[in-house]
Amino acid sequence: MLTAITRAVSSSINACELTFHLQQPIDVARAASQHRSYEELLRELGVRVISLPEERDLPDAVFVEDAAIVVDEVAIMTRMGAESRRTEIESLARTLSEYRPIKYMEAPATLDGGDVMRIGRTLFVGASSRTNTDGIDQLRDFLAPYGYEVKAVEMRGCLHLKSGCSYIGRNSILINRSWIDATQLEGFELIEVPATEPNAANALLIDDTVIIPASFPETKATLEERGFSVRVVDVSELQKAEGGVTCKSLIFNA
Numbered sequence: 067m068l069t070a071i072t073r074a075v076s077s078s079i080n081a082c083e084l085t086f087h088l089q090q091p092i093d094v095a096r097a098a099s100q101h102r103s104y105e106e107l108l109r110e111l112g113v114r115v116i117s118l119p120e121e122r123d124l125p126d127a128v129f130v131e132d133a134a135i136v137v138d139e140v141a142i143m144t145r146m147g148a149e150s151r152r153t154e155i156e157s158l159a160r161t162l163s164e165y166r167p168i169k170y171m172e173a174p175a176t177l178d179g180g181d182v183m184r185i186g187r188t189l190f191v192g193a194s195s196r197t198n199t200d201g202i203d204q205l206r207d208f209l210a211p212y213g214y215e216v217k218a219v220e221m222r223g224c225l226h227l228k229s230g231c232s233y234i235g236r237n238s239i240l241i242n243r244s245w246i247d248a249t250q251l252e253g254f255e256l257i258e259v260p261a262t263e264p265n266a267a268n269a270l271l272i273d274d275t276v277i278i279p280a281s282f283p284e285t286k287a288t289l290e291e292r293g294f295s296v297r298v299v300d301v302s303e304l305q306k307a308e309g310g311v312t313c314k315s316l317i318f319n320a
């Protein structure tokens with residue numbers, strides 16, 4: 067069954083890491099309510115949601131995607147690029163260990179799960195400011211025995227690979243090509259986000275449904291014109307923390 071691990075918004079979210087955005091006050095209660103709606107949408111789409119309690123002292127802990135790479139055979143706990151986030155893996159590893167054998171990345175590797183876009187048995191990994199060559203190499207070494215291929219992708223101008231491109235099914239990738247070097251993505255249909263919505267390339271695919279933030283109506287229209295089934299969710303508060311829709315869940319089969 068498709069399963070999602072999520073974690074409640076930390077009351078300290080206003081102390082989150084910021085790279086490309088300027089600080090804006092985040093309404094914690096509103097962020098929490100939007101997060102519950104996100105969980106509700108996953109449930110509506112048939113996903114079993116395991117909702118973990120907040121980590122009060124870890125402002126970015128709601129962004130569980132960054133802390134682990136989960137494939138059918140193993141879960142790899144990352145060593146995140148931002149030092150303030152590294153202990154987020156502890157409680158998540160406890161939960162994930164009920165479903166997968168656990169491996170740990172080690173220094174000097176850094177890697178954030180937001181930089182990993184998996185399509186079948188290929189994992190595209192953004193060489194972002196959070197993910198270094200050692201991180202990409204360790205991921206490759208962990209996954210090679212199971213027949214996965216790891217390919218590095220050059221990028222600039224955005225936080226994570228999946229801030230700039232996401233797999234949306236039907237051999238298609240929603241992309242902002244001014245941020246992502248698409249040379250590694252040959253063979254896929256690339257659907258460019260509208261110029262008015264450069265941040266819209268972060269999308270979460272659940273079966274045949276593409277979830278995007280409610281703030282990107284032109285992207286929604288573009289995808290619907292092409293026959294995609296799209297659902298939107300309001301994530302405006304966590305967008306201020308540089309979060310999107312993929313980062314708030316870790317999705318795997320269990």
Ligand code: CIR
Nearest residue numbers: 082083129180307308309313
């Ligand atoms: C950070 O900078 O690490 C958080 N404020 C945002 C992380 C968002 N993660 C993601 O898109 N995968």
